[in-house]
Amino acid sequence: MAKNLLIVESPAKAKTIEGYLGKDFTVKSSYGHIRDLVKSDDAIDIANDFKQKYEVPADKKQIVNELKKLAKEADMVWLASDEDREGEAISWHLFDTLDLKDATTKRIVFHEITKPAILRAIETPRKIDYNLVNAQQARRVLDRLVGFELSPVLWKKVKPSLSAGRVQSVAVRLIVDREREINKFKSEAAFKIVAIFGKGKEAFKAELPERYSKQEDAEKFLQDCIGADFDVKSLDTRPAKRSPAAPFTTSTLQQEASRKLGYSVSRTMQVAQKLYEAGHITYMRTDSLNLSDQALNAASQEIISAYGEKYHQQRKYKTKNASAQEAHEAIRPTYFDKHTIPGDSSETRLYELIWKRAIASQMSEAQFEKTTAKISISTRKEELAANGEVMKFDGFLKVYLESSDEDEDNLQDGENAMLPPLTRGQRLALQELTATERFSRPPARYTEASLVKKLEELGIGRPSTYAPTISTIQNRGYVVKEERDGKQRAFRVLTLKGSNITKEEKTENTGAERGKLFPTDIGAVVNDFLVQYFKDIVDFHFTATVEKQFDEIAQGLKEWTDMIRSFYTPFHKEVESTIQTADKATGERELGTHPESGKKVSVRIGRYGPFVQVGDSVTEGGNEEKPLYASLRTGQSIETITLEESLELFKLPKKVGVFEDKDMTVAIGRFGPYVRHNSAFISLPKDIDPLDVTEERAIELIIEKRKKDAEKLIKAFDEDPAMKVLNGRWGPYIEFGKLNIKIPKGKEPQTLTFEECKALAAIAEKEPKKSGKKFAKKK
Numbered sequence: 001m002a003k004n005l006l007i008v009e010s011p012a013k014a015k016t017i018e019g020y021l022g023k024d025f026t027v028k029s030s031y032g033h034i035r036d037l038v039k040s041d042d043a044i045d046i047a048n049d050f051k052q053k054y055e056v057p058a059d060k061k062q063i064v065n066e067l068k069k070l071a072k073e074a075d076m077v078w079l080a081s082d083e084d085r086e087g088e089a090i091s092w093h094l095f096d097t098l099d100l101k102d103a104t105t106k107r108i109v110f111h112e113i114t115k116p117a118i119l120r121a122i123e124t125p126r127k128i129d130y131n132l133v134n135a136q137q138a139r140r141v142l143d144r145l146v147g148f149e150l151s152p153v154l155w156k157k158v159k160p161s162l163s164a165g166r167v168q169s170v171a172v173r174l175i176v177d178r179e180r181e182i183n184k185f186k187s188e189a190a191f192k193i194v195a196i197f198g199k200g201k202e203a204f205k206a207e208l209p210e211r212y213s214k215q216e217d218a219e220k221f222l223q224d225c226i227g228a229d230f231d232v233k234s235l236d237t238r239p240a241k242r243s244p245a246a247p248f249t250t251s252t253l254q255q256e257a258s259r260k261l262g263y264s265v266s267r268t269m270q271v272a273q274k275l276y277e278a279g280h281i282t283y284m285r286t287d288s289l290n291l292s293d294q295a296l297n298a299a300s301q302e303i304i305s306a307y308g309e310k311y312h313q314q315r316k317y318k319t320k321n322a323s324a325q326e327a328h329e330a331i332r333p334t335y336f337d338k339h340t341i342p343g344d345s346s347e348t349r350l351y352e353l354i355w356k357r358a359i360a361s362q363m364s365e366a367q368f369e370k371t372t373a374k375i376s377i378s379t380r381k382e383e384l385a386a387n388g389e390v391m392k393f394d395g396f397l398k399v400y401l402e403s404s405d406e407d408e409d410n411l412q413d414g415e416n417a418m419l420p421p422l423t424r425g426q427r428l429a430l431q432e433l434t435a436t437e438r439f440s441r442p443p444a445r446y447t448e449a450s451l452v453k454k455l456e457e458l459g460i461g462r463p464s465t466y467a468p469t470i471s472t473i474q475n476r477g478y479v480v481k482e483e484r485d486g487k488q489r490a491f492r493v494l495t496l497k498g499s500n501i502t503k504e505e506k507t508e509n510t511g512a513e514r515g516k517l518f519p520t521d522i523g524a525v526v527n528d529f530l531v532q533y534f535k536d537i538v539d540f541h542f543t544a545t546v547e548k549q550f551d552e553i554a555q556g557l558k559e560w561t562d563m564i565r566s567f568y569t570p571f572h573k574e575v576e577s578t579i580q581t582a583d584k585a586t587g588e589r590e591l592g593t594h595p596e597s598g599k600k601v602s603v604r605i606g607r608y609g610p611f612v613q614v615g616d617s618v619t620e621g622g623n624e625e626k627p628l629y630a631s632l633r634t635g636q637s638i639e640t641i642t643l644e645e646s647l648e649l650f651k652l653p654k655k656v657g658v659f660e661d662k663d664m665t666v667a668i669g670r671f672g673p674y675v676r677h678n679s680a681f682i683s684l685p686k687d688i689d690p691l692d693v694t695e696e697r698a699i700e701l702i703i704e705k706r707k708k709d710a711e712k713l714i715k716a717f718d719e720d721p722a723m724k725v726l727n728g729r730w731g732p733y734i735e736f737g738k739l740n741i742k743i744p745k746g747k748e749p750q751t752l753t754f755e756e757c758k759a760l761a762a763i764a765e766k767e768p769k770k771s772g773k774k775f776a777k778k779k
Helices: 011-018 058-073 085-097 115-123 130-157 166-184 215-224 250-261 265-277 293-307 345-360 448-458 466-475 521-533 540-554 560-581 643-651 695-712 754-766
Strands: 004-008 025-029 076-079 105-107 189-197 204-212 230-242 366-377 380-393 430-439 479-484 487-497 500-510 513-519 589-593 600-606 609-614 618-620 623-625 628-631 654-659 662-669 672-677 680-683 713-716 723-728 731-736 739-742
Touching: 004 011, 004 058, 011 025, 011 265, 025 058, 076 085, 085 130, 130 166, 130 521, 130 540, 130 560, 166 448, 166 466, 166 479, 166 513, 166 521, 166 540, 189 215, 189 380, 189 487, 204 215, 215 380, 215 430, 215 487, 215 500, 230 380, 250 265, 250 345, 250 448, 250 466, 265 345, 265 448, 265 466, 293 345, 448 466, 448 513, 448 540, 466 479, 513 521, 521 600, 521 609, 540 560, 589 643, 600 643, 609 643, 628 643, 628 662, 654 695, 662 695, 672 695, 680 695, 695 713, 695 723, 723 754, 731 754, 739 754
Parallel strands: 004 025, 004 076, 076 105
Antiparallel strands: 189 204, 189 430, 204 380, 230 366, 366 380, 430 487, 479 513, 487 500, 589 600, 600 609, 609 628, 618 623, 654 662, 662 672, 672 680, 713 723, 723 731, 731 739
16 A cells, blocks of 8 residues: 555546656545535524534445545555635545545645646645635535525415525526517617728728718718718828737636637536646636736746747736735646647547636737728718728737627728828829618627626626526526527618719628527516515625635634624514515516406516416306416516417417317427427427418428327337337437336347336336436346
C-alpha cells in the first residue's frame, strides 16, 4: 500500500494526476460530494444554530467504505478537491466522514492539472479553510430553507408539485419582466435615407443622420434631390485603435461559446470540465481576469515565436468585480504552445476559443484609419455622412475578434469597408437615393448567455451557480428555450434614380426568435405570486446583498449563522402570513363575453396547464349547467391571448372524416394537438395547425404512425398482448404494462420466448424502485 492517499472529485482528474505522481501515491476519486443533507424536514435544526443533519447516499456508501479503508492504511491523506468554496466543502465532508485526523491530513489546491502545478501544490499544503466551508454551508442551508418553506406555499396557493429557489426566482423574474416589456412595446416606423455615389469599385454609401416619420416628408426630400448637386463638404481622417478583450472568466466564456459556437451554458461547462480534468486549461469556475507571471511569460514567447515582436503587448487586467472569489486565474490554456488539442470536436472548438482569447489578450492593439465624409446637398440644408475604415495593422485581430449580442443590429448603411479617394469640394455623381421604412425594435429576449451577463451585472450568483440556475428554471417548466417563427410585415421603399421616384411595397419576416428564453404561463403566475408576497426573494438588490454576505463569510468577516438568522426570521414570518392570508393565484384574466351566449370568457392556469373557460357552473331547476373548457395551444399565453383567438379553441375537437369505418377526430390534450382514431392517439407535428387538418392529412398521419410502431415492434405474444419486445432509443427492451426491462447480454431479442420474458418481468417487479430509473437492472 502506498504511503500517501490523494483524493480528488472526479475519476478523470484522478487519472491525469496519477500519471504525474510516483508509486508513493495512490490517487482516488470521491465522485463529487460524498454526503448531503437528509431529505426530511429535520435536515436543519433551526433552534440549534442551524445545525445540519447529513447522510451518505446509498450509491456513495461503497466509495466511502473504500476511502475509509485506504485512509487508515495511508500515512498521509491529501485532500485535492477544487479550489473554490464547493471544493473546500467537499474536502471538509471527506475529512469529517472518513474520520481523518489533522496531523495526518493535508489540503492542497491548484489552478491547473499539470505536473509542475501538482508538485508545487504538494510542496505548499495547507489546512482546510473553514471560512470557505462556512460560506458554502451558508448558501446550502439558506437555499434548503427557502426551497423547503416556499414550495409548500406554492402547492397550496398556485399548483401542486411546484418548487421555488432563491437565485432561480430572480432569473425567472428577469425573463418575465422582459417578456412583458416586449408585449407592451409599440413599434414606430420611420424612413431611413441612404445614397449610393459612384460606380463599380468607386461606389460607396452615405446616410442621412435624421429619419422621417411621415412618408410625405421622405418623398419631399427625394423630390428636392432631383437635379441637386452633391459635394464633399468636409473630410475628417483620424487614427483609431481597438484593444483585445480580457481572457475568459466563467461568464464571458459561457457568453462567447454561445455566440460563436452555439453551445448552451451547461454544455460549455461540461466541455470545459473535461478540458480542465485532462490538463488542457486552468480551472473553469472563476471570475478573475488575472494571469500568472508564468502564464504571461509563456504567452509572450508564443506570440513572438509565431507572429513576431511587434505583435506582443503585455497586459495585466484588473477584475472589476470586488467580490471575485479567491485568488484564481482567468481561464487560459495550460500550455500556450498548444494551438489545438486532440479530442472530439466540441472539446477542440472550445479549447481553440480559450487559446485564441487568452493569447489575443497579450497582443498589440489593432490600428485603423477612420474617415468621415460630410456631403452637402445644394437643395437642402441637411448633410449626408459616409464613414470608412481602413485597417493599418491587424494586431490581435490576427488571432481573435470578440462577438457581441448586438452584432446583427449594428450594421449601418452609411458604413463602408473603405471609402474611395475623396477631396474636399469634390462633386459626386448620385447613382441612387432610397427612403426605406424601418421599424423600432423591442428589447431583445434573453439568451442563456445574455441572461448570465445580466445576472453577473446585478451581482447575482457566482461562477459556480450560473449554469445550474439556468438549467433549473428550464427543468422546472418556468422558462422554455425555443425557436419561434416570425410574422410577415409590409414596408415601403421609395427610390430616386435619375429624375424618377418609384414606390413599392415589400415584405420582411419580423419577430423570429432562435434559442431565446420565454417565460411559461406557470412561470409568470409563480413570479407574480412571489413579487406580491415575498418581495425580498425576487428583489435584485436584496439577492445581490445576500451574495456579498456569502463573500464576507468566505473572508472571515461575518459569522454565517448570524447571516442566516437575519434572513430566515423575517422570511419565516412571511411564509406563515402568506399561508393564512393569500388567495389562490391562477393568473385569471377576463377576455370578454361570448358573442352567441353572452357568457363570460376567461383564461387562467389549471392543474393541467393554461385553459380558456366559457361560463360558470350554474344550477337551475335541479339541472347543473357546466362551463366549457379548452386548453391553450403551443405558443399561446394567458397574458396575450385575445377573445377571438380563445373562441377558435372551441372549434376543437372536430371530426375530420372516416377511415376504416372509424371516425377521425382532431383535438388538443395535455400533451398538445392530436388525431384520435379507433382508440389510438396520433400527435400532430409542430408545424401543423389542428384546425387545418384535412381527412387526407389525418389518414397520412395514422399510416405513418402505424409504420413507425411496426418498425418499433420486434415481437408480440398471443399469451398476453401487454408483453412486447420493442426497439427503443437505447436498444431492444421488454415492455410489460408500465414496466420496462433490459434484455440480458447475449440474448437475441427475436428469440425470446413468452416464458423468458415473464420470468425477467417477475424479477424486475421484485426489485426496489429507484427514483429517476426507468429501467429495471439486468439479471
